[in-house]
Amino acid sequence: MLQVSVLRNDPQWAKERLILKGFSQPELVDTIISLDDQRKKTQNEFDHNQSQVNLASKQIGGLMAKGQTQEAEALKATVAQLKTTLDPLKESMQQIEKQLHDTLVLLPNLPGALVPAGKSAEDNEVVREGGLRKELPANAQPHWDLINQYRLVDFETGAKITGRGFPLYIGKGAKLQRSLVQYFLDYNTAAGYTEYLPPFMVNEASAFATGQLPDKEGQMYFMEADQFYLIPTAEVPVTNIYRDTIVKEEELPIKMTAYSPCFRREAGSFGKDVRGLNRVHQFEKVEIIQIVAPSLSYQVLDEMVAHVEKLIQSLELPYRILRLCGGDMGFASALTYDFEVFSAAQERWLEVSSVSNFESFQTNRMKCRYKDAQGKMQFTHSLNGSSLALPRILACLLENHQTEAGIEIPKVLQPYFGQEIITLP
RNA sequence: GGAGAGAUGGCAGAGUGGUCGAUCGCGGCGGUCUUGAAAACCGUUGACUGUUAAAGGUCCGGGGGUUCGAAUCCCUCUCUCUCCGCCA
Numbered sequence: 001m002l003q004v005s006v007l008r009n010d011p012q013w014a015k016e017r018l019i020l021k022g023f024s025q026p027e028l029v030d031t032i033i034s035l036d037d038q039r040k041k042t043q044n045e046f047d048h049n050q051s052q053v054n055l056a057s058k059q060i061g062g063l064m065a066k067g068q069t070q071e072a073e074a075l076k077a078t079v080a081q082l083k084t085t086l087d088p089l090k091e092s093m094q095q096i097e098k099q100l101h102d103t104l105v106l107l108p109n110l111p112g113a114l115v116p117a118g119k120s121a122e123d124n125e126v127v128r129e130g131g132l133r134k135e136l137p138a139n140a141q142p143h144w145d146l147i148n149q150y151r152l153v154d155f156e157t158g159a160k161i162t163g164r165g166f167p168l169y170i171g172k173g174a175k176l177q178r179s180l181v182q183y184f185l186d187y188n189t190a191a192g193y194t195e196y197l198p199p200f201m202v203n204e205a206s207a208f209a210t211g212q213l214p215d216k217e218g219q220m221y222f223m224e225a226d227q228f229y230l231i232p233t234a235e236v237p238v239t240n241i242y243r244d245t246i247v248k249e250e251e252l253p254i255k256m257t258a259y260s261p262c263f264r265r266e267a268g269s270f271g272k273d274v275r276g277l278n279r280v281h282q283f284e285k286v287e288i289i290q291i292v293a294p295s296l297s298y299q300v301l302d303e304m305v306a307h308v309e310k311l312i313q314s315l316e317l318p319y320r321i322l323r324l325c326g327g328d329m330g331f332a333s334a335l336t337y338d339f340e341v342f343s344a345a346q347e348r349w350l351e352v353s354s355v356s357n358f359e360s361f362q363t364n365r366m367k368c369r370y371k372d373a374q375g376k377m378q379f380t381h382s383l384n385g386s387s388l389a390l391p392r393i394l395a396c397l398l399e400n401h402q403t404e405a406g407i408e409i410p411k412v413l414q415p416y417f418g419q420e421i422i423t424l425p
Numbered sequence: 426g427g428a429g430a431g432a433u434g435g436c437a438g439a440g441u442g443g444u445c446g447a448u449c450g451c452g453g454c455g456g457u458c459u460u461g462a463a464a465a466c467c468g469u470u471g472a473c474u475g476u477u478a479a480a481g482g483u484c485c486g487g488g489g490g491u492u493c494g495a496a497u498c499c500c501u502c503u504c505u506c507u508c509c510g511c512c513a
Contacts, residue, residue: 040475043475043482044475044482047474047481050483051480051481053493054481054482057443057494058443058444058494059493060443060493060494061443061444061493061494073493076493078493080493246471248435248453369472377473
């Protein structure tokens with residue numbers, strides 16, 4: 001959620017930034033400022049009357065104590081009179097505040113200075129490429145064929161148990177998933193991130209705080225009976241650890257990592273690029289999250305990008321890093337870098353990580369603040385990234401490391417997986 | 426699911442209708458003393474809103490009610506703890 005003060009400060013600039021993000025109603029900025037004016041005006045009037053009521057009530061107390069009941073009764077009558085003006089004022093104040101909040105919440109975060117203009121994925125900027133594309137055997141295959149031959153994942157049975165998009169991992173496939181999760185968590189904790197295992201369902205307040213609500217309402221699974229949402233990413237429960245808290249400056253930066261399954265309805269996005277593990281309703285992911293002082297957030301963003309980059313390098317995969325353009329960024333983000341790994345057999349890039357700085361967009365919704373050196377209350381900044389998302393990494397590992405002899409396991413994973421190569425069953 | 430107890434400022438914990446936004450303690454900050462530190466002593470220390478700055482207003486888990494006046498009384502919801510039941 002944006003701060004009204006930011007919009008007031010330079011409405012024209014704010015509108016331009018919103019347009020860069022592809023937001024279709026920049027005029028809401030003016031609506032918000034005018035609502036805020038109304039709010040101030042109404043509140044002022046209300047406060048004035050309330051103050052008179054408070055004063056009179058105190059006087060009544062004094063008069064009663066002295067036994068001057070007649071004077072007290074007279075004052076009571078004036079208070080009663082004043083109070084009739086209070087209720088309608090309060091009502092309209094609440095109404096204005098709600099309207100203001102409901103409108104404010106519709107605005108996406110303003111894109112940061114580095115964000116390139118553009119409407120879609122084609123306009124993203126390639127920051128750099130890395131890793132080696134291995135020479136593949138002549139009969140190289142896409143992962144959806146490999147997982148069948150090697151008996152790693154069974155989509156049909158997953159569909160029978162639940163529905164399409166719920167893969168069932170089997171044998172070495174399941175173990176490879178588990179090895180990756182463990183490796184990623186160890187890698188993250190070695191870099192100073194504290195590991196959490198969070199709840200996989202969240203309440204409405206949590207889903208709102210990180211920006212999933214109201215923006216992505218239809219994308220989350222919802223448990224009607226208990227009013228819980230299945231998490232689309234560990235970002236939601238983990239970031240919410242710090243909802244409604246005031247942290248000490250010396251506690252910053254707060255570095256957290258968590259594994260979780262992720263549930264996404266992917267409503268409307270099926271039909272294309274959905275084969276195999278490319279897009280599923282349930283997948284595993286290890287997330288990294290930081291809460292930091294505002295002045296450091298972009299430096300931390302670079303650190304997180306470097307952190308994820310090394311992790312992908314260690315898996316010996318060819319990758320590239322993109323800086324997302326305004327139109328392709330998420331609702332809550334101010335700057336996002338996507339990591340894509342080259343899927344050799346599909347001959348296309350697959351997104352495996354997304355690292356973002358949310359600045360104070362989430363922390364304003366969450367009310368996560370700290371006192372700076374001057375003793376002033378400020379919103380912290382929050383950042384997060386996948387480190388890493390699993391099914392696509394699995395797909396890329398299979399495709400990029402397939403050889404005549406079998407699927408080679410990267411060195412760093414071998415201690416976790418327990419063998420160097422997966423051979424045909 | 427049933428019964429009981431509870432929810433107050435960073436923590437701990439008083440306060441049961443009228444200068445209570447809230448005693449005291451711990452912690453934090455500032456100071457005295459000290460070469461420095463500790464101890465001791467003194468002072469200070471919630472958030473939001475509003476204003477150039479004030480004043481003023483709001484907040485004692487959430488919502489509603491009673492009253493001239495509510496942290497305090499009533500209703501309701503949520504959560505926590507203890508016991509019972511069920512259960513991986």
